[in-house]
Amino acid sequence: MEILVCIKRVPDTSENEIALNSAGNDIERDDLVYSVNEWDNYAVEEAIQIVDRVGGSVTVVTVGDDESEEVLRREMAMGANKGLLLADDAFAETDGRGIATILKAAVAKGTYDLILTGALADDGAGQVGGMLAAMLDYPFASVVNKIETVNDKTLKIGREIEGGNQEISEISLPCVLSIQTGINEPRYVGIRGIRKVASVEIPTLAAGDLGLDAAALAPKVKRLDYFVPALGKGAEMLEGSTEEIIAKLLEMLKAKGGLK
Amino acid sequence: MAQIFAYIVHKNGVADDTALELLTAAKKIDPAASVTAIVTGEGSALDAVAGQVAKAYNEVWKFSAPVFAYPNAEAVRPLLVKVLPAGAILLVAHDTFGMDLAPGLSIKLNAALVTDVVGIEGLDGSTLKLVRQEFGGQVSTHVAADVSTGAVLTPRAGSFTAAEAAASGPVVDKSAEAGDLVVKRRFIEVVAAEVGDVDITKEDVLVSIGRGIEEQDNIEIAQDLAKAMGAVVSCSRPIVDAKWLEKSRQVGTSGQTVKPKVYLACGISGSFQHLGGLKGNPFIVAINKNAKAPIFQVADVGIVANILEFMPALTEAIEEGK
Ligand SMILES: Cc1cc2nc3c(=O)[nH]c(=O)nc-3n(C[C@H](O)[C@H](O)[C@H](O)COP(=O)(O)OP(=O)(O)OC[C@H]3O[C@@H](n4cnc5c(N)ncnc54)[C@H](O)[C@@H]3O)c2cc1C
């Protein structure tokens, strides 16, 4: 099975506190630590496991810039066979639809039976996978937490729906699936693994190579600014030494029935 | 003015709580809008939902067919593409069904898509200004959507107050318009989530841990605190993904809905999916090393601290007081 996994380079929120810049129109992007979107690691691991079972190969692709090469290499160190970078100044300020349009153009340059995305990335939109599927006229399923191959035309999949229940369906190939965390345990990648793929060549395709122009990528949705909303009541913050805080907290917990 | 529609999610013959929230959201786009609800399904359950929704919406379009017996977005999407007028604005709740339906629908309708909408500021010409959040709620953003060719919007549950059921619209059976739909994903069954050794939904006091616990070995710190408090340990999703605790201890939309009296959120950022599982207005104590963590906006009491130091200190203080 030929599998394409779409990955995004994002600021690592467990490593960074996200703050507004001084102008208030963007987040402070200097000093941010970047990594692969959490969901995408699960998607790559799943693709590798499928190929281990039924054969084929895994290609990882990202729409980004030169710096995105590092995330492609990280996923290749996990075991993805090929990397593909889609980079062009024209890609910089487009919306989710634009990203899906670029990915669709890249899909057309290969033959893939299965395309995986993450369920969600840092923008919290969860949009690219479903958009790409519709552009390709492929069936789609979101928040997938189980994939079994039935035959070379069909997969049996589980979607994790509300309450942690699992919705089981059959879906025809080729298809696009957005992967939910927890579907597997993504393998660890060490420095040595990354070194091994350090010199593998990663082809880069620009707008012209993909037959795209600015008109095709014109966003329908524009981000106007970033802001921190005026807080509501907010929490009563306990301050002082640890001992003082604990004394206050214990009193409150007792009053609220939090200690038995 | 664009026509506004709301696709209503329902279960066991009852409309989802979001049904009336979508109506509020629609009125924020256009206070004068005549809003049409769309319900799909089969049999008496569908009729019950249609009747219920008709008490609030100006009109209800009902589509009954075996293919809609289970809400399969791969069947509902081609239906909506067929029946929605050009330029329509469609609202659907931002849940796992909305995530399945909306992105592809926006492409097929050539409409703008804005997901997980938490605020609507209004329409100016063909520009709709909305509020979203990014980075797990750490920052908000205003976005402008060009709705001249329509829009698909997925409002977040709980972000809009439920509208009063004030209208009384007709239920129009449009089943005949559905025609043949090509559906390449066939629903088989729903497998219920595993039941674990403890039932966190019945507990009064929960010590809940998130990614801030950092390592599996540190879970013990939470267990010790819970023991001292007479509480039970629950957690956020990443802890379950890492297989450090069983799924039945996960609080949130894809886990358990809990209603404790006291909830200690330790190293949990406060994503809406997590908070979605917290009901009954508990007394929330948040302990987080990041003073800007969104959890402090919903907590009653906040403590900026490293949980790996604070929790053991709290445990010790409780033990000493006994
Ligand atoms: C400077 C700047 C300006 C921007 N301006 C706008 C704007 O005006 N309007 C607007 O709507 N957005 C804007 N964006 C957001 C940007 O276009 C997003 O990358 C896009 O919306 C898709 O990301 P997402 O988080 O929504 O993806 P989601 O749909 O949440 O991600 C789901 C999955 O899609 C795949 N995916 C997402 N992005 C990529 C990618 N780049 N390459 C490969 N796969 C991917 C991954 O598999 C991911 O797990 C801007 C971003 C930047 C950095």
Ligand SMILES: Cc1cc2nc3c(=O)[nH]c(=O)nc-3n(C[C@H](O)[C@H](O)[C@H](O)COP(=O)(O)OP(=O)(O)OC[C@H]3O[C@@H](n4cnc5c(N)ncnc54)[C@H](O)[C@@H]3O)c2cc1C
């Ligand atoms: C469809 C869907 C369903 C989902 N369902 C759920 C669900 O049911 N439940 C759920 O929880 N999530 C769910 N999620 C995931 C959700 O979006 C978040 O990713 C998740 O809730 C984040 O968990 P967290 O707060 O533990 O981790 P993070 O967001 O990474 O936050 C960790 C926090 O710990 C703090 N911290 C770190 N170290 C320390 C320390 N030493 N001391 C003190 N504080 C520290 C950090 O400042 C940060 O605020 C779902 C996502 C999707 C897409």
